[in-house]
Amino acid sequence: MLVVAGSWLAGPSPQWSHLTATVLPVYLRHSLLLALLTGGGTLVIGTAAAWAVARLRFPGHRLLQWALLLPMACPAYLIAYTWTGLLAPEGPLQAWLPVALPDIRNPWGAALMLTLVLYPYVYLLARAAFVHQSALAQEVARSLGAGPARRFFRVALPLARPAIIAGLALVLMETLADYGTVAYFGVPTLSTGIFRTWFGLGDRLAAAQLAAVLLAAMVALLALERGARRQRRVSGDARPAAALTLRAAPAVLVPLALCLPVLLGFVLPALQLLIWSLPRLAQAGDADFLKLVGTSLLIALCTALATTALALALVWARRLRPDRPRRLAASLAGFGYAVPGTVLAVGTVLVLAALDQGVNRLAGAVGLAAPGLLLSGTLFAVVFACTVRFATIPIQSLDAGLQALPPSLDHAARSLGAGPARLLRRVHLPLLRVPLASAALLVFVDTLKELPAALVLRPFNTNTLAVRAFELASDERLADAALPALAILLAGVIPVLLLTRSLDHPRPTSDPGNAPPGQRLEETAHAAP
Amino acid sequence: MLRLDAVHVRLAGQTVLDGIDLSLPTGEIGCLLGPSGCGKTTLLRLIAGFVDAQRGALTLAGERMLGAGEPVPPEQRRVGMVFQDMALFPHLDVAANIAFGLPRERRSQRRQRVAELLDRVGLPGLGRRYPHQLSGGQQQRVALARAMAPRPRLLLLDEPFSALDAELREQISADVRAILRDQGSTALMVTHDQQEAFAMADRLGVMRQGRIQQWDTPARLYQRPANRFVAEFLGRGRFLRARLSHPGQAELDGASVPVTAVHDARPGDPVEVLIRPEDLHTDPHGPLRARVVGSVFRGARVWYTLALNDGQQLVCSLPGHPRLAEGSRVRLAPAVTPLVAFRTDAGRWTLDAGRWTPDAGR
Numbered sequence: 001m002l003v004v005a006g007s008w009l010a011g012p013s014p015q016w017s018h019l020t021a022t023v024l025p026v027y028l029r030h031s032l033l034l035a036l037l038t039g040g041g042t043l044v045i046g047t048a049a050a051w052a053v054a055r056l057r058f059p060g061h062r063l064l065q066w067a068l069l070l071p072m073a074c075p076a077y078l079i080a081y082t083w084t085g086l087l088a089p090e091g092p093l094q095a096w097l098p099v100a101l102p103d104i105r106n107p108w109g110a111a112l113m114l115t116l117v118l119y120p121y122v123y124l125l126a127r128a129a130f131v132h133q134s135a136l137a138q139e140v141a142r143s144l145g146a147g148p149a150r151r152f153f154r155v156a157l158p159l160a161r162p163a164i165i166a167g168l169a170l171v172l173m174e175t176l177a178d179y180g181t182v183a184y185f186g187v188p189t190l191s192t193g194i195f196r197t198w199f200g201l202g203d204r205l206a207a208a209q210l211a212a213v214l215l216a217a218m219v220a221l222l223a224l225e226r227g228a229r230r231q232r233r234v235s236g237d238a239r240p241a242a243a244l245t246l247r248a249a250p251a252v253l254v255p256l257a258l259c260l261p262v263l264l265g266f267v268l269p270a271l272q273l274l275i276w277s278l279p280r281l282a283q284a285g286d287a288d289f290l291k292l293v294g295t296s297l298l299i300a301l302c303t304a305l306a307t308t309a310l311a312l313a314l315v316w317a318r319r320l321r322p323d324r325p326r327r328l329a330a331s332l333a334g335f336g337y338a339v340p341g342t343v344l345a346v347g348t349v350l351v352l353a354a355l356d357q358g359v360n361r362l363a364g365a366v367g368l369a370a371p372g373l374l375l376s377g378t379l380f381a382v383v384f385a386c387t388v389r390f391a392t393i394p395i396q397s398l399d400a401g402l403q404a405l406p407p408s409l410d411h412a413a414r415s416l417g418a419g420p421a422r423l424l425r426r427v428h429l430p431l432l433r434v435p436l437a438s439a440a441l442l443v444f445v446d447t448l449k450e451l452p453a454a455l456v457l458r459p460f461n462t463n464t465l466a467v468r469a470f471e472l473a474s475d476e477r478l479a480d481a482a483l484p485a486l487a488i489l490l491a492g493v494i495p496v497l498l499l500t501r502s503l504d505h506p507r508p509t510s511d512p513g514n515a516p517p518g519q520r521l522e523e524t525a526h527a528a529p
Numbered sequence: 530m531l532r533l534d535a536v537h538v539r540l541a542g543q544t545v546l547d548g549i550d551l552s553l554p555t556g557e558i559g560c561l562l563g564p565s566g567c568g569k570t571t572l573l574r575l576i577a578g579f580v581d582a583q584r585g586a587l588t589l590a591g592e593r594m595l596g597a598g599e600p601v602p603p604e605q606r607r608v609g610m611v612f613q614d615m616a617l618f619p620h621l622d623v624a625a626n627i628a629f630g631l632p633r634e635r636r637s638q639r640r641q642r643v644a645e646l647l648d649r650v651g652l653p654g655l656g657r658r659y660p661h662q663l664s665g666g667q668q669q670r671v672a673l674a675r676a677m678a679p680r681p682r683l684l685l686l687d688e689p690f691s692a693l694d695a696e697l698r699e700q701i702s703a704d705v706r707a708i709l710r711d712q713g714s715t716a717l718m719v720t721h722d723q724q725e726a727f728a729m730a731d732r733l734g735v736m737r738q739g740r741i742q743q744w745d746t747p748a749r750l751y752q753r754p755a756n757r758f759v760a761e762f763l764g765r766g767r768f769l770r771a772r773l774s775h776p777g778q779a780e781l782d783g784a785s786v787p788v789t790a791v792h793d794a795r796p797g798d799p800v801e802v803l804i805r806p807e808d809l810h811t812d813p814h815g816p817l818r819a820r821v822v823g824s825v826f827r828g829a830r831v832w833y834t835l836a837l838n839d840g841q842q843l844v845c846s847l848p849g850h851p852r853l854a855e856g857s858r859v860r861l862a863p864a865v866t867p868l869v870a871f872r873t874d875a876g877r878w879t880l881d882a883g884r885w886t887p888d889a890g891r
Contacts, residue, residue, distance in 0.1 A: 408616035414603040415577055415610040416630030417679060426629070430620045 027193040027210070031176055034111050034189060038175045039168055041115030045261055046122025046171075047164055051156065052254055053123075054130035057245040060255045066496075068258065071265030072120040073492030075449045075466070077180025078485050080113045081473035082269035084184075085276075092272070105185045113181050116265035118174050122167035129163035130156060169225035176217055177340030179452040180470055190214045191452070194342045198456075208350065211343035218339065270489060276482030292484065296464040299379060299454070300447040303386040304440040310387065311394035311439070316428065319402050319410070320420060339389060341452035348385040348457060381457040382464075386447045393446070394439035401435035402428070438498055448491045530555040530715045531576065531683055534596070536585030538571060538739075545571045547739035549585070553683075553732065558709055559717045560730035561741075562762070568739040569719045573685050576717065577610050578603030590682050609681030613688045615672040617660040623647070623671050624656030630679035646674040649708060666697045673705060677712065684709070686718040690725060698722075702729060723763060727751075735759045753789065757801070757871050766805040769841050771870070773800050779870055782837040784816035786863055788870035803869040806832060806846035815862030819843075821853050835859065 053065050071079075086093055087104060104112065133156060141155045157164075182189045188196075190210060198207035246254055339347075405428070413423045429436075451466045458467060465484040472481035531553040538546035545568045553559045561569040574580045576587065578594070578601065586596030589608065594601045609630075617626050627643045634642070647653050650670035660668055669689065676684055689705070690698045706729050709716050720726050726733055727747045734744040735758070743755040754760035757768070771781040771788075773796050779788040781802055791800050809817070819835035822842065830846045833853060837843070845861065853859060 406614055406616060408612040408614055409618065411574075411577065411579055411603070411610065412612060412616040412618075412675075413629065414579075415606075415608060415681075415685075416675065417604045417607075417632070418629070419602075419604050422632070427618060431618075 023188065023193060024210075026188050027190045030107055030182075030187055031189040031191075031214075033107050034114065034178075034182070034187070035172050035175050037108065037111030038114040038118060039172055041111065042119040042122045042171045043164070043168055045115065045119040046167060047126050047157075047160075049119070049258055049261065050123045050126035050160075051130055051152070052258060054127050055156075055243055056254060057243045058251045058255050064255060064258050064262070067262045067266075068123055069120050069496050070262055070267075070493070071117045073489060073496050074117045074266055074269060075180065075451065075488065075492070076114050076117045076174075076178055077184055077451060077470055077473075078273075078489065079117060079265065079269045080110070080181040080184050081478055081481065082272050082485070083109075083113065085478040086268065086272055092275075107185075107187050110181050110185045110187050113185075114175050114178060116261060118171045119261060119265075121170045121174075122164060125163040125167040126160050129160035133159050166225050169221045173218055173221050173225075176214060176221075177342070179340070179342050179455075184470070184474060191340055191342045194346060195452075195456075198346065208346050211340075211346050214340055215343055270486075273482045273486045273489065276479040277486050280480070280483050289483065292463055292465055292468055293487065295379070295462055296448055296466070299382050299386065299464060300444045302379075302383045303390065303447040304444040306383060306387045307391045307443045308394045308436060308440045310391050311398050312436070315395055315398040315402060316424065319428075341385070341389065341450060342456070344385045344389055345453045345456035348381055348388070348453070352381055352384070378459050379462065382454050385453040385457055386443075386450055389450070389453065390443045390446050393442050394436070397435040397439035397442075398432060401432045405431055441498065442495050445491050445495050449488055530557075530590055531559075531717065532586075532588040533576075534586045534588075536572075536575065536582045536587065536595075538568075538575060538580060538582050540571070540580070545739055546575065546582070549739075549741055551734065551741060551744060553715060553717060555715050556713050557715060557731040558706065558729055559732045559734065560726040560747075561717070561719045561734045561736055562721065562723060562726045563736035564762075565721065567736040569736045570687055572736070573610075573687050573717065573719050576683070577608050577685055578606050607679065607681050608683045608685060609676035609679065610685040611669075611672045611676045611687065611689045613691055615660075615668045615692065617668055617671060617675070619660055621659075622656065623652070623658050623660070623663070626660070626671060627656075627675045627678050629675060642678060646678055649711070650674045651704070665693050666701055669693060669701055670704075673708065677708075677714065682715070684714050684716040686716060688720055689718065690720075690722075698725070699728075705729075735762055737762075752865075752869075754803075754869060760803050760869060760871070764805045765844065766803045766808075767843050768801040768871075769804055769837075769843060770873075771800050771802045773798050773870075777867065779868075782817065782839045782841065784818075786816065787867040789867045791870050791872055794872045799873040800870045801873055803871075804843045804845075805865075806844050808863060808865045808868060809843075809845050809861040810864040811847060811859050812862035813860055815860040817861040819845075819859055819861060821855050821857050821859065823855065824853070835861075 049068055053061070053068065083104060087102070103109070137155050137159060138151060141151045146154065176189075177191060178189075179191045179195070181187075183192050183195070190213060194207050194210045194214070197203055197210055409427060410423060413427050418426065448464075449466055451470055454464045454467050455470070458464065463471075465488050469481045469484040469488065472478075472484075531551070533549050533551040536546055536549040537544070547568075549572060551559075551572075561572065563569045571580055575582060575595075576589075581600055582595055587594040588596075589606065592601075594606060618629065621629065624640075624643050624647075627646055628639050631639045631642060643656060644653075647656055650673055652667060652670055652674075655663070655667070660671070663671065669692075672689070686705075690702055693701060702725055708714075718726075718729060720729075730747050732744065733747045733750050735742045735750065737758050742759050743750055745753075745755075750759065751763050754763065760766060760768075769781060771779040771786075773788075773791060773794050774780045774785060775796055776790065777787060778785050779800055779802055786802065788800070788802060791798075794800060809815075817837065819837050821833050822836045823834040825832045826849070827846075829849055831849050831852065833845050833847055835843055835845050847853070
């Protein structure tokens with residue numbers, strides 16, 4: 001991040017004025033349009049679905065409650081190319097429909113794809129807010145003569161606003177960071193612009209400077225999200241509002257409407273991927289494919305371990321002695337998530353290449369053979385970038401887990417003669433097993449899905465599932481891309497299933513000492529793409 | 530055993546402990562009493578080693594814990610602590626909780642010590658239970674057993690009974706006192722419950738704004754409070770305006786009553802006399818005359834609000850029979866002599882190590 005921001009210190013790149021004159025306005029306009037459309041779309045779908053699930057009871061309520069989260073499992077670039085295939089003139093839908101299907105490979109289509117997979121962020125946070133709103137506010141409004149519409153717009157919605165804004169900020173961060181969808185649809189945004197400037201024009205400085213522009217937007221969104229989360233402390237201990245049971249026509253229409261985003265965002269694309277990959281299932285045993293899976297798993301595993309270890313070190317050090325530098329370190333590390341994969345890739349290459357050069361020069365100086373690209377050209381670079389990007393997940397998870405443990409537990413252990421090492425081994429680690437494991441799993445899956453960082457940083461002749469799927473799709477070999485895509489999708493369902501478990505027990509038991517410390521996924525979850 | 534000298538603690542820019550002197554002999558139970566925010570819990574945490582002092586010294590069994598180089602870390606102090614929320618390890622069963630402080634002992638020894646302690650706190654055979662399977666009182670006993678297991682030199686108890694309901698409290702505190710006595714433990718307890726403090730303590734301190742106002746036996750603290758704050762904090766007294774007539778005598782509403790020696794006051798100076806509900810009784814020849822203005826029935830006793838001739842009101846606890854009607858007149862005599870008296874502005878003075886010193890700026 002620092003490196004990227006610091007690129008401005010070098011002064012505007014020679015290409016910069018050229019950039020501002022030509023493509024920058026185009027990038028900005030498209031990024032803004034995407035953000036507006038996706039933000040509006042997720043806001044409406046997410047909030048409406050959240051309210052319906054929280055306040056209404058209808059057939060299929062339990063199923064829809066978690067099914068609405070399923071699109072989260074889908075990286076946007078996957079459903080983008082799946083829908084392209086579905087809607088293609090020779091595709092399965094056109095055969096059934098008399099009217100010509102629209103081409104979705106434009107900014108509007110990209111916004112639609114992003115909306116379909118990102119609305120669960122708004123849904124997840126807004127649902128929790130609606131569920132925890134006390135009945136009292138509703139009853140007061142009723143006693144003052146407010147009808148249902150007025151109660152929703154004047155009471156329920158404002159009370160849930162901080163949660164909705166937090167969800168929206170996450171959506172916008174994802175939208176601006178998205179690379180795969182817009183690249184596939186040929187929509188020129190800031191994030192694809194960084195790529196083109198780097199690889200097309202070969203101007204690293206200008207690319208880094210573009211990245212800095214994107215980064216500034218991210219920091220603003222992050223501040224918005226954190227600010228909104230601070231406001232979320234509304235008294236939630238009161239009795240929750242009673243749900244309304246639907247009858248007759250609404251009992252059919254509401255669940256049908258709620259099925260729509262799930263169908264479009266998950267079920268149909270997943271089915272299509274399955275159909276495409278069935279004839280190719282034999283390839284699953286290929287050495288090529290196995291190597292692909294192996295590389296992906298290796299990267300994901302290393303990242304999961306590295307982030308978890310990093311989080312443990314940072315969060316735990318702060319617990320032990322909460323002084324200023326340690327608090328700062330932990331919250332700084334949490335910023336990585338706001339950094340789009342493309343920006344991160346640029347920064348990582350710059351840092352690691354400089355390190356490599358240093359090492360090589362040092363080796364040359366002492367008369368050894370230059371070791372070549374030790375860091376920047378290896379899997380290490382991918383793991384490093386993903387670690388920076390996803391470190392916030394275990395940090396937040398551990399933080400929440402540790403905060404649920406009263407400090408008197410630490411004091412009790414220490415007054416019984418336990419030093420820091422024993423405190424960690426005998427008290428904290430056993431009590432944090434669940435949040436540690438679930439955070440590691442989330443990182444694992446996110447790393448499997450991560451596209452831009454892997455695309456830039458992977459060594460030559462090495463591929464990951466995400467990169468392979470994207471490359472094949474970009475070459476219009478949609479059906480060939482299905483197998484790796486399906487593998488990613490299946491992996492993505494795992495954290496969603498985990499999340500739904502925490503939906504069923506939305507709150508930890510009131511006694512923090514006895515609560516299973518793993519029930520904090522709802523907190524962690526918003527960090528999981 | 531425990532000794533603190535001039536300990537000062539600042540936390541987040543606020544003076545929390547302001548010159549604490551305290552000593553507790555081996556085998557005694559000390560109690561710190563005070564309103565919330567007075568620094569009593571911080572003092573306990575300081576002794577345990579979770580808080581650092583800016584100045585001052587702390588000695589435990591002759592060893593310097595604080596005041597000479599780096600403070601000794603909590604795990605090396607051999608000070609046991611029972612926490613307000615009990616802080617049992619939720620992932621360990623009762624036996625493992627109690628054995629937590631005995632990592633170096635041999636397995637058989639450890640098992641024996643756990644069984645012995647479970648027996649002593651009245652929970653034999655519950656070693657395999659988990660904390661959430663125990664009642665509040667049982668958790669309290671396990672917390673005590675766990676703190677005592679490594680045979681600490683000093684046991685600290687931070688409002689140990691506040692999580693229990695009133696009935697259980699009385700019983701458990703009596704049990705705990707018996708256990709501490711039985712083990713010959715030296716203990717320091719923090720509470721805001723006077724009755725609990727009186728019942729437990731050999732030595733009692735009242736704290737206010739980071740200072741110990743008085744450190745004495747419970748009886749002396751009650752009968753000879755060192756300043757107005759202590760007097761007001763213990764019991765439900767009222768202060769009445771009076772005038773010192775001779776040393777040891779004050780004129781209250783035209784009557785002469787025996788009072789304690791008043792520091793720095795000469796005959797003729799205004800003083801305030803503390804009257805607690807049980808300090809007066811009816812006496813046909815008593816020097817004080819009062820009129821009944823209100824009463825609250827309390828079973829065996831009735832608490833009357835009485836007005837003296839000069840209009841000052843006091844509360845007096847008298848037998849339920851005969852019930853005095855509102856407006857009737859009574860004559861009263863001191864049941865406790867001498868009555869406690871302070872100079873009118875004495876709130877600003879503190880008895881410090883036996884000497885009266887101005888309570889600077891408070």
